[in-house]
Amino acid sequence: MNFSIIADNIGIYFLGLKNTLILVSVSLSIGLVFAVPLAVLRTSKNILISGPINAYTYFFRGTPLLVQMFLIYYGMGQFETIKASFLWPFFREAYFCALFAFTLNTCAYTIEIIRGAIENTPHGEVEAAKAAGMSLYLRFTRIILPSAFRRALPTYGNEIIFMLHGSSLASVITIIDITGAARIINSRYYTPYEAFITAGAFYLTITFILVWLLKKLEYRWLAHLRRE
Amino acid sequence: MKKFLSALMVFCLVLVAGNGFANDWKKIRVGVEGAYPPFSYVSPDGKLGGFDIEMAEAIVAAAGAEVELVVSDWDGIIPGLLAKKFDCIVASMSITEERKKSVAFTGKYYQTPAKFVVKKGAIKEFSKEAIKGKSVGVQRATIHDQYLTDNYGKDVDVKRYATQDEVYLDIAAGRIDLFLADSIAAKEGFLMKPEGKDFQFIGPDLNDPKWFGEGAGIACRKEDKALIDKLNAGIQKIRANGTYKKIQDKYFDFDVYGK
Numbered sequence: 001m002n003f004s005i006i007a008d009n010i011g012i013y014f015l016g017l018k019n020t021l022i023l024v025s026v027s028l029s030i031g032l033v034f035a036v037p038l039a040v041l042r043t044s045k046n047i048l049i050s051g052p053i054n055a056y057t058y059f060f061r062g063t064p065l066l067v068q069m070f071l072i073y074y075g076m077g078q079f080e081t082i083k084a085s086f087l088w089p090f091f092r093e094a095y096f097c098a099l100f101a102f103t104l105n106t107c108a109y110t111i112e113i114i115r116g117a118i119e120n121t122p123h124g125e126v127e128a129a130k131a132a133g134m135s136l137y138l139r140f141t142r143i144i145l146p147s148a149f150r151r152a153l154p155t156y157g158n159e160i161i162f163m164l165h166g167s168s169l170a171s172v173i174t175i176i177d178i179t180g181a182a183r184i185i186n187s188r189y190y191t192p193y194e195a196f197i198t199a200g201a202f203y204l205t206i207t208f209i210l211v212w213l214l215k216k217l218e219y220r221w222l223a224h225l226r227r228e
Numbered sequence: 229m230k231k232f233l234s235a236l237m238v239f240c241l242v243l244v245a246g247n248g249f250a251n252d253w254k255k256i257r258v259g260v261e262g263a264y265p266p267f268s269y270v271s272p273d274g275k276l277g278g279f280d281i282e283m284a285e286a287i288v289a290a291a292g293a294e295v296e297l298v299v300s301d302w303d304g305i306i307p308g309l310l311a312k313k314f315d316c317i318v319a320s321m322s323i324t325e326e327r328k329k330s331v332a333f334t335g336k337y338y339q340t341p342a343k344f345v346v347k348k349g350a351i352k353e354f355s356k357e358a359i360k361g362k363s364v365g366v367q368r369a370t371i372h373d374q375y376l377t378d379n380y381g382k383d384v385d386v387k388r389y390a391t392q393d394e395v396y397l398d399i400a401a402g403r404i405d406l407f408l409a410d411s412i413a414a415k416e417g418f419l420m421k422p423e424g425k426d427f428q429f430i431g432p433d434l435n436d437p438k439w440f441g442e443g444a445g446i447a448c449r450k451e452d453k454a455l456i457d458k459l460n461a462g463i464q465k466i467r468a469n470g471t472y473k474k475i476q477d478k479y480f481d482f483d484v485y486g487k
Contacts, residue, residue: 077401092403094387174365174387174398184388187303187369190310190330 005189006198016181017202023095023177024167027102028160034103035110040140042115053111060108065166068105073097073173098170106163113155117148150221157214161207168203178202253455255294258284259314262299263391266416266479267320270299279484282475283337284318287446290471291462303369303390306330309447315455317447320410322371324441332450334459336443339486341433342372343411345419347426350405354431356383362405363387365395372408375439392417399427406430412484443486 006013042053060068076082076091090096121144129143171180182199186192219226260281262270268278276297288295298314309317309331323333344354344364351358360383366373368388376386387404389395395407400423407414411429418424434440446463448456466472467485476484 074397074401077397077403083402088402092401094403172390174389183303183368186307187373190306192304192307 001194002189002191003194005185005191006194009185012176012181012184013178013198013202016176016178016199019170019175019180020164020167020177020202021206023098023102023170023175024160024164027099027106027167028163030103031106031110035107035114036145038107039111039114039118040145042111043118057108057111060105061112065101065105066169066172069098069101069169069173072101094170094173094175098167098173098175102163102167102170105166106159109159109162110156113152113159114148116155117152118144120151121147153214153218153221157210157218160210160214164203164206164210253291253293253315253458255296256288256291256316256455257296257298257314258288259298259300259305259308259317259319260284261302261305261319261391263302263393264320264413264417265393267413279338279475279479280318280320282478283472286466286471286475287318287337287459287462289462290465290469291458293458301390302367306447309449312449315448315452316459320413320444321447322441323443323445324371324374324439326374327441327447331447332452332456333445333447334456335463336445336486337463338484339435339443340410340412340484341435342375342408342440343414343429343433344406344408344431345399345414345427346406346430347399348428351430356380359384359406361385363403365389365398365404365407367392367395367409371440372410375434375436376408378439396421396423400424408434412480416479 038053041049042057044050072091073094076097082088082091090100125143125147126139129139134142167177168179170177171183174180176184178199182195185198186195189195260276261268262276264278264280266278268276268280271277276299281297284297285295296314298308300308300313302319305317305319305321306327308314317331318337320338321327321333323336327333344359359380363385364376364380365387366376366389368390373386373388376384380386387398389398392409392413395404395409396418398404399407399418411433414429419427419429446459448459466475472485
């Protein structure tokens with residue numbers, strides 16, 4: 001056991017921490033922003049609207065994140081038309097490819113989480129809103145979505161943590177995230193135990209903070225479910 | 229119960245000790261990589277092939293043992309050896325001081341210099357200034373990684389890959405400007421292939437022993453001294469009886485053993 005190696009190289013872990021946090025927070029934010037309207041459209045009875053969204057979530061939930069990342073990173077590099085187009089400066093960057101894959105992936109899961117919560121809205125609430133003469137838009141913004149977000153919160157909290165752990169795949173395409181830092185230390189000093197247990201400690205700490213924040217948020221949002 | 233337990237323990241000890249002392253190396257498990265053409269690759273029909281693979285088979289056969297090849301990821305190959313997943317490594321591994329801290333080596337079985345590869349015409353003359361700020365690909369945990377990190381780590385953007393094949397893919401895709409690799413691997417594995425036709429070597433032959441060691445050797449666990457002797461004798465034998473040259477001529481038109 002030789003943790004002085006880790007102490008000497010802790011800087012690379014903090015670089016990895018920064019990259020992990022950026023990748024996860026940016027992909028989760030963009031994913032959530034797109035997921036809300038898409039989830040609403042997904043509940044539409046018109047198959048021309050809900051169909052494509054259904055296909056999208058089916059593909060991204062039905063294939064492993066690693067496969068999606070390889071498709072975007074190595075797959076795009078294969079097509080001359082993409083390499084010649086204005087898109088290439090983006091797809092050339094490993095960072096962008098990872099962000100793109102993570103965002104598409106988390107967006108697909110979030111759509112399904114929110115859709116489930118929307119469809120579980122008690123009928124009485126919707127009928128009461130209709131009876132009060134609310135338009136479709138008002139019904140969604142005042143009644144359905146606020147209560148759906150509350151119901152979705154615990155499941156979405158899981159999605160955040162899954163995304164954090166899924167982000168370790170970024171290390172496969174040359175990005176130095178927390179796992180990438182561990183792989184560099186492991187390959188340089190042949191100390192897999194110390195290298196990866198340190199990475200594990202970093203992930204544990206982030207998860208601990210996330211769980212604590214989510215608990216606080218649930219305490220506020222789900223106040224009506226609290227037992228006094 | 230206590231008696232039974234102690235009997236069991238003695239039995240286990242005998243088993244372990246028997247394993248440790250009585251190993252006369254009739255069968256040697258060799259760790260190989262399988263993603264480093266032309267030294268080691270998996271052919272389309274799923275078979276292992278390449279210079280390293282044939283060397284491993286010939287050396288082990290000359291040492292009078294049966295060979296079993298075990299494929300391992302490159303950056304897990306030394307931990308795999310230490311965890312006894314296999315008994316030695318024949319994977320173009322350079323003999324370096326850094327690695328000698330963890331494993332013991334036989335004598336070299338080949339030695340070739342390292343070189344940078346770049347797109348034709350992208351850089352006129354090689355120098356530290358000329359490649360400043362460029363992104364340079366390298367296989368993680370190699371001597372080339374070490375050399376690049378120590379000498380150019382602050383000046384260039386080092387991109388580390390798990391396999392050499394991924395480095396070739398990304399320079400062909402234009403994601404990296406240069407890569408550093410073994411000159412033979414780069415020539416046979418990339419420059420002579422259709423996707424490598426627009427690329428060329430640049431800069432001097434790199435063979436500073438501080439980073440590039442004394443050539444590629446077979447790595448073994450430090451305690452397996454008898455195995456190292458056996459493999460060294462195997463290398464000598466195939467050098468002497470012409471087997472080495474026969475295998476070498478299949479892959480290269482010059483002497484890869486070096487001086």
